[in-house]
Amino acid sequence: MILKWVKSSRSADLANCVEVAWLSNGDVCVRDSKSPDAGRLTFTPGEWDAFTAGVEGGEFERPSA
DSSP states (O other): OOOOOOOOGGGTOOOOOOOEOOOSSOOOOETTTOTTTTOEEEEEEEHHHHHHHHHHTTOOHHHHH
């Protein structure tokens, strides 16, 4: 299966990005654009939705020093 990998339009042409690909069963794959052959993480739709909700809700903001 050939995956269509995409990265954020905010990444411009930088190599320090993650890329995502959606599988036909709804799962989402994530990989490091610097090392695309190093492997990938796969998430279920529920896991992906929880992660993106956390990002949007500020759950992963860096703590202030």
